Amino acid sequence: MSAEQTTTARPGVWRRFWNWLPDRIDRRIRIFAWLSFLTEVTIIGTGGAVRLTGSGLGCPTWPLCTAESLVPVPGVDEGIHQIIEFGNRLMTGVVGIVAAIVVVLVLKLRHERRDLYALAVVVLGGVAAQAIVGGITVLTGLNPFIVGFHYVASLALVCVTAAFLVRMSQPGGARTLAVPRWQAVLTHLTTLVMALTIAFGVLTTGAGPHSGDADAGRNGFNAELLEHVHAWPGYALFALTIVLVVAAWRSRAAAPKLLRWTLVLLAVELVQIAVGLYQARNGLPELAVGVHMVLAALAAATMTVVVLHLKRPVRDS
Numbered sequence: 165m166s167a168e169q170t171t172t173a174r175p176g177v178w179r180r181f182w183n184w185l186p187d188r189i190d191r192r193i194r195i196f197a198w199l200s201f202l203t204e205v206t207i208i209g210t211g212g213a214v215r216l217t218g219s220g221l222g223c224p225t226w227p228l229c230t231a232e233s234l235v236p237v238p239g240v241d242e243g244i245h246q247i248i249e250f251g252n253r254l255m256t257g258v259v260g261i262v263a264a265i266v267v268v269l270v271l272k273l274r275h276e277r278r279d280l281y282a283l284a285v286v287v288l289g290g291v292a293a294q295a296i297v298g299g300i301t302v303l304t305g306l307n308p309f310i311v312g313f314h315y316v317a318s319l320a321l322v323c324v325t326a327a328f329l330v331r332m333s334q335p336g337g338a339r340t341l342a343v344p345r346w347q348a349v350l351t352h353l354t355t356l357v358m359a360l361t362i363a364f365g366v367l368t369t370g371a372g373p374h375s376g377d378a379d380a381g382r383n384g385f386n387a388e389l390l391e392h393v394h395a396w397p398g399y400a401l402f403a404l405t406i407v408l409v410v411a412a413w414r415s416r417a418a419a420p421k422l423l424r425w426t427l428v429l430l431a432v433e434l435v436q437i438a439v440g441l442y443q444a445r446n447g448l449p450e451l452a453v454g455v456h457m458v459l460a461a462l463a464a465a466t467m468t469v470v471v472l473h474l475k476r477p478v479r480d481s
Contacts, residue, residue, distance in 0.1 A: 185272040189280075189332050196225045197268050197332055199289060201325040203259045205461055208318050210252040216374050216450040219245035220306045223253070226299035256295050257312045263288040266328075277336045283328045290321045293443060306380035308370035315366060319461045326465035339475040342419040347411045348474050354404040357397050358467055362460055364394035391444055402437060405430050408470070422473040429466045436463055 186193055214220055222236075222245030223229035229236055229250050236246035265285045274281040294317055301310050341348055371387035409430055412423040436459045443452035 170298050178298060186269055187272050189273075189277075190271050193266070193269050193332060196262060196269060196330050200259075200262050200266050201322070201465075202264050202330055203255070204318065204322045204325050205458065205465075207252070207255045207259050207437055208315070208322065208461050209454065209458050210255050211315065211318065212454040214249050214252045215311070216454055217245065217248055218375075219248040220311075220375070220380060221302065222246040222249035223302070226302045229253075236411075253298070256291065258299065260288070260291045260295070263291050272386070279331050279336060280328060283324055283331065285327070287321055287324050290317065290324070294321070306375060308375065308381065308383040312366040312370050312383075315457070316362070319362065319464050322461045322465050323468040326468045327472060330354065335477050338478040341474060342476040343411070343422065343474055345417045347408075347415060350404070350411065351408060351471060351474060352406060354401065355467055355471060357401045357404060358464065361394065361397040361401050362464065364390060364397065365456075365460060368394045369453075369457075372448060374448065374450070376391070395440070398440065402430075402433050405433055419476065422470065425466060425469045425473055429463065429470055432459060432463045432466055435459060 206298050214222075225231055228234050229246060236250050263284070267281075267288050270277065270280050278448050294314070295319060297310065297314050301307070301314050304310055367383065367385060368387060368390040370383040371385040371390055372382075373387075375382060404424070409423070411427040412419070416423045436456065437451055439456050439459060443449060443456060446452070
């Protein structure tokens with residue numbers, strides 16, 4: 165094919181690709197939006213496995229696994245730890261690919277649905293930033309504060325992907341409050357209490373035994389004291405959520421989905437409290453700690469959904 169033929173063929177390829185992109189929220193967007201959410205939750209689980217199995221420095225360098233190899237080296241003492249950590253690194257690639265696909269799929273909707281496009285771009289940028297933070301985590305020998313930030317950033321991306329799922333099922337445009345203002349304020353206050361609970365949970369983990377590697381340092385705080393400090397806002401969160409359930413029941417006519425999701429939030433918190441009590445009273449077993457980490461992300465995602473259901477489209481007012 166001549167250079168002139170190549171030049172004329174290329175625009176045709178791009179035009180067909182552009183025409184293939186969705187011009188509305190279709191099945192392709194829904195599937196990859198859910199995959200984005202699920203992979204973000206999964207990488208929290210795999211990241212927890214890295215820490216809880218002591219595999220945090222299984223691959224001691226970054227971006228290579230070892231000084232000489234990009235992938236784990238078979239037959240070495242740290243082989244299983246290398247496989248676990250490298251698996252988590254590969255999961256980052258999967259998360260990034262899915263996030264990139266979502267951005268591409270909503271490209272044609274970027275003017276009509278700026279909210280979805282902005283959320284998709286935030287997730288893609290966040291995944292790229294998380295990869296860098298992961299590298300810093302390794303290069304600093306699993307500094308507990310950086311490890312904690314790494315977890316919180318992953319949790320935030322779970323919330324953003326959850327927000328995308330909610331907004332893609334709603335019409336675009338202006339929105340107005342569907343509940344009394346006091347209820348909205350109480351919901352945001354509950355969100356703040358949840359954030360405090362998670363923050364103290366991260367500090368507690370940073371002071372506890374699951375450092376990710378035998379040689380990794382701890383943050384220096386008293387882990388036993390922090391367990392109690394972490395529990396206090398947790399119980400306050402549960403009490404506030406009960407109040408939110410009652411409020412959502414009273415406003416169910418104006419915001420019918422709000423009650424359902426507030427009940428889901430209450431259920432997740434009940435399970436989270438049960439797991440937290442179990443792990444505290446049984447010497448922090450690894451599996452229970454990992455479940456606790458994932459449940460915290462799911463609770464934060466559900467809280468995001470609750471907040472987004474406080475409003476409804478103006479056209480429905």
